[in-house]
Amino acid sequence: MNSLLTSAVAGLSAGGAYAILGVCAIFNYRLVAVVNFTGAAIGAAGTFVMVALYEAGFPLAVDVVAGVAAGALAATLIGLVMTTWFAGSSASTKAAVTAALLVGIIAVGLRLTGGQHPHNFPEIVAGSAFRLAGVEVTRASVLTIAISVLFTVLTEMFLARTRMGLQLRALSQRPMAAELIGIRVKLLALCVWAVMGAVTSFALMVIAPLRSPDFMSISLLVVPALAAALIGAFTSFRAALVGGLMIGVIEGLASGLDAFSQYRGAIPFVVILAVLLWSQRGARWDEAR
Amino acid sequence: MKHASIKAALRTAVWLAVLAAAAALFLPKYWLFLITAVFIVGVALQSLGIVTGRTGMISLCQMSFAGVGAWVTGYLNLYEVPGGLVVWVLLGGLAAVPVGIVIGLPALRLRGINLAIVTLGFAAAFDTILATITYPGQTTFTQVVRPALFESDKGYFLFIMLVYGLIAVALEFLSRSRLGASWLAVRHSERAAAAQGISIPMAKLSAFAISAFISGISGGLLAGYLGTLVAENFNMMQSLALFAVATMVGAHFTLGAIAGGLMITLFPELLRRIGLPQDVGNVFFALGAVQALSTGETISETWARLGSKLMPARLKGQKRSTATTTLAAPAVHAKGTALEVSGLTVRYANVVALDKVELSVPSRTVVGLIGPNGAGKSTTIDAITGFLPRYEGSVRLDGRPLEGLSATARARAGVRRSWQTTRIAPELRVGEYIRLAAGGIKPGEIEAVLEWFDCPSPETLIATVDAGTRRLIDVAGVVASRPPVLLLDEPAAGQSYAEALKLGERIAAIPEKFGSAVLLIEHDMDLVRRACSAITVFDFGRKIAHGAPDAVLGSVIVQKAYMGVELEEQAA
Numbered sequence: 108m109n110s111l112l113t114s115a116v117a118g119l120s121a122g123g124a125y126a127i128l129g130v131c132a133i134f135n136y137r138l139v140a141v142v143n144f145t146g147a148a149i150g151a152a153g154t155f156v157m158v159a160l161y162e163a164g165f166p167l168a169v170d171v172v173a174g175v176a177a178g179a180l181a182a183t184l185i186g187l188v189m190t191t192w193f194a195g196s197s198a199s200t201k202a203a204v205t206a207a208l209l210v211g212i213i214a215v216g217l218r219l220t221g222g223q224h225p226h227n228f229p230e231i232v233a234g235s236a237f238r239l240a241g242v243e244v245t246r247a248s249v250l251t252i253a254i255s256v257l258f259t260v261l262t263e264m265f266l267a268r269t270r271m272g273l274q275l276r277a278l279s280q281r282p283m284a285a286e287l288i289g290i291r292v293k294l295l296a297l298c299v300w301a302v303m304g305a306v307t308s309f310a311l312m313v314i315a316p317l318r319s320p321d322f323m324s325i326s327l328l329v330v331p332a333l334a335a336a337l338i339g340a341f342t343s344f345r346a347a348l349v350g351g352l353m354i355g356v357i358e359g360l361a362s363g364l365d366a367f368s369q370y371r372g373a374i375p376f377v378v379i380l381a382v383l384l385w386s387q388r389g390a391r392w393d394e395a396r
Numbered sequence: 397m398k399h400a401s402i403k404a405a406l407r408t409a410v411w412l413a414v415l416a417a418a419a420a421l422f423l424p425k426y427w428l429f430l431i432t433a434v435f436i437v438g439v440a441l442q443s444l445g446i447v448t449g450r451t452g453m454i455s456l457c458q459m460s461f462a463g464v465g466a467w468v469t470g471y472l473n474l475y476e477v478p479g480g481l482v483v484w485v486l487l488g489g490l491a492a493v494p495v496g497i498v499i500g501l502p503a504l505r506l507r508g509i510n511l512a513i514v515t516l517g518f519a520a521a522f523d524t525i526l527a528t529i530t531y532p533g534q535t536t537f538t539q540v541v542r543p544a545l546f547e548s549d550k551g552y553f554l555f556i557m558l559v560y561g562l563i564a565v566a567l568e569f570l571s572r573s574r575l576g577a578s579w580l581a582v583r584h585s586e587r588a589a590a591a592q593g594i595s596i597p598m599a600k601l602s603a604f605a606i607s608a609f610i611s612g613i614s615g616g617l618l619a620g621y622l623g624t625l626v627a628e629n630f631n632m633m634q635s636l637a638l639f640a641v642a643t644m645v646g647a648h649f650t651l652g653a654i655a656g657g658l659m660i661t662l663f664p665e666l667l668r669r670i671g672l673p674q675d676v677g678n679v680f681f682a683l684g685a686v687q688a689l690s691t692g693e694t695i696s697e698t699w700a701r702l703g704s705k706l707m708p709a710r711l712k713g714q715k716r717s718t719a720t721t722t723l724a725a726p727a728v729h730a731k732g733t734a735l736e737v738s739g740l741t742v743r744y745a746n747v748v749a750l751d752k753v754e755l756s757v758p759s760r761t762v763v764g765l766i767g768p769n770g771a772g773k774s775t776t777i778d779a780i781t782g783f784l785p786r787y788e789g790s791v792r793l794d795g796r797p798l799e800g801l802s803a804t805a806r807a808r809a810g811v812r813r814s815w816q817t818t819r820i821a822p823e824l825r826v827g828e829y830i831r832l833a834a835g836g837i838k839p840g841e842i843e844a845v846l847e848w849f850d851c852p853s854p855e856t857l858i859a860t861v862d863a864g865t866r867r868l869i870d871v872a873g874v875v876a877s878r879p880p881v882l883l884l885d886e887p888a889a890g891q892s893y894a895e896a897l898k899l900g901e902r903i904a905a906i907p908e909k910f911g912s913a914v915l916l917i918e919h920d921m922d923l924v925r926r927a928c929s930a931i932t933v934f935d936f937g938r939k940i941a942h943g944a945p946d947a948v949l950g951s952v953i954v955q956k957a958y959m960g961v962e963l964e965e966q967a968a
Contacts, residue, residue: 142512144512193690198509199509203454203639203685204685204689206454206512206516206636206639207639207643207681207686207689208686209636209682210637210640211640211678211681212682213633214676214677214678214679214682215679217675218676323633327520327632337510337513369524370521370525371524372523372524373521373524375520376518376520379502379514380498380499380502380517383502383503384502
């Protein structure tokens with residue numbers, strides 16, 4: 108029993124990261140109407156800039172700031188592609204674009220980071236925060252969960268209460284109309300991308316030492332991230348937050364059971380399948396007339 | 397149409413045969429081996445073309461399906477199941493079908509993006525599963541045995557060409573069949589497809605099942621090609637790269653699949669020779685895909701467009717055959733009231749769009765439904781044809797209630813509609829569209845209906861037809877299906893005045909020529925006067941008048957609603 112609890116708690120830090128990635132995916136979808144397959148890859152870019160600087164001997168604080176900035180920059184570049192050429196495209200086309208870009212980013216990333224070659228990942232937050240029922244809860248998991256909760260709350264408040272949040276909602280629903288009433292559509296969209304890139308980068312830096320830290324594995328965290336976003340139906344930040352944590356805990360549990368530990372990579376897929384089958388009660392049609 | 401399919405299939409077969417013979421005769425051994433891979437990848441690309449290119453759903457796990465096929469082939473080889481590679485590959489393809497269906501299920505009612513997420517999730521899951529269970533014979537280095545007849549590399553090349561040719565020819569037939577047309581229709585507009593009686597779930601599932609089958613076959617072929625496989629042959633990156641290439645080249649075209657196969661196989665070879673790392677290829681594919689998505693035109697389509705410019709003009713112009721065609725006898729439907737709408741109320745949140753309206757269309761007549769913008773005319777059609785999630789009141793077709801039936805079921809029961817804006821997939825030919833709209837129609841009848849409506853010849857591509865004519869083709873399609881009731885939503889919009897008058901005469905003749913009753917929504921009063929035997933008028937969701945055209949159009953209340961003419965002015 109205690110070993111199960113240990114593995115469930117061990118899943119919390121990954122769950123926190125999935126939650127952040129999931130919330131970011133919804134952030135991306137609700138504000139710039141893109142289902143983004145490159146989210147985790149952008150974060151991976153930021154993370155590896157941090158690692159490169161760390162390996163070059165710069166102090167950790169500088170590395171982290173530079174890595175977050177690099178993530179924001181990478182996201183902005185992708186945002187630039189999306190807003191320049193695909194502003195008027197359908198959601199499906201935009202998703203296809205990010206899926207295609209993912210191939211290229213992973214190829215470049217693997218090339219620059221030396222493929223599966225192991226890197227020296229610094230632990231940004233090390234050690235144990237407290238003990239829960241005899242199980243160590245690491246600071247990393249406390250931090251990721253705290254960031255995901257904070258980011259969720261801040262985003263919700265920002266969208267609901269501020270003028271810029273209102274403009275962003277207008278932008279996502281009717282980009283053309285938003286532009287016509289004088290909202291600086293492109294600038295706002297790029298800001299959204301940059302924030303998304305920065306937050307994802309930081310989240311992945313925190314959990315990278317816990318994963319097999321090659322560029323591709325980190326980029327493919329987009330799968331649990333999108334599973335979490337689906338739990339939130341691409342609208343509810345809170346549901347995605349809870350969903351991401353849940354996926355992490357289930358994965359943790361699975362890796363504690365010998366029979367399942369090999370197959371824990373399949374868990375996000377099972378979650379996706381279940382959520383989609385549940386959510387498609389009742390017919391939906393494409394736009395009327 | 398049959399004739400055209402056979403011609404296209406023959407052309408493909410001959411081209412592939414010539415290509416295979418030339419390659420087998422002239423290419424050195426090394427290149428022949430490489431070219432074999434081109435066509436195996438080509439098979440995988442064709443499978444992706446069905447889902448992504450034709451049906452418009454993003455699939456990011458095509459190599460996982462191939463992995464299922466390869467795994468089954470390897471397993472059967474390991475246990476020396478009788479039948480040899482041909483049987484194993486077929487079984488491998490069949491094994492991928494249920495997997496494809498399970499993954500397709502969540503996408504039945506939801507649109508494209510969800511399928512992209514599910515398939516990516518499956519690719520990731522399949523990676524971990526295959527890494528654990530490993531490929532059969534991977535640890536013992538057991539080679540997959542090729543058929544005795546095709547054992548040499550040259551022999552296996554010919555075997556692959558044979559399989560590729562069979563699949564290409566089958567797909568040529570499929571793409572010109574009603575099923576193939578329904579995939580394009582679903583991709584273009586699910587509403588319009590449902591309104592033609594196409595079952596959206598069936599269209600999507602069949603696309604996914606056939607695609608998984610072909611992909612599974614490509615995996616089996618790869619097993620025979622390489623002898624032993626490892627999990628990395630089918631990992632997620634391979635699926636993603638395949639998606640990028642398919643998007644770039646247009647894998648649903650025969651030429652596109654071969655071009656894509658060439659790129660995936662020969663690009664790394666080229667990079668190796670000029671001393672560049674081979675994964676640069678993926679960057680190139682990603683950029684190519686983004687470029688194709690931004691222009692909305694794949695490499696195959698670009699080639700086809702440029703190619704058609706070079707073609708001599710006499711081949712391009714498709715003249716209508718001069719033989720006169722005659723329409724078949726009108727359909728016989730039940731007499732009495734064809735369509736009866738009573739107490740129909742529709743609410744959108746607090747807005748009452750329709751308030752207990754009554755409407756009836758006697759069989760073999762044309763009834764006009766008019767009213768100013770926002771009167772609820774199109775909402776009425778949406779309710780009758782089953783496109784609204786809920787409404788109150790009842791809709792009866794020949795006395796039978798339609799409540800509880802889906803849009804597809806209503807269309808099949810015999811309530812058909814046209815659309816205000818054209819929703820015809822531009823990749824279809826006019827004849828294919830008519831056959832899609834009127835399932836089971838005879839080729840001669842297609843010609844006759846098109847001629848009666850003055851539409852372009854069946855072989856004309858919809859993309860080359862102007863918007864006004866497309867709307868006419870839309871109308872011709874529903875009329876050709878000869879349903880008990882057809883609902884025409886502003887058929888004359890986009891037509892010139894003279895064309896509109898002509899259209900009015902034709903609509904008036906529909907009951908007599910085709911046996912259908914018509915409910916006509918139109919703003920062109922001259923057309924309405926010409927076509928209708930009775931008119932119902934709506935205003936703000938209420939029925940305000942009904943009767944013979946002249947009486948209704950002359951009535952004060954209608955003139956006020958429609959023209960804003962004040963009652964006092966009338967009195968004065």
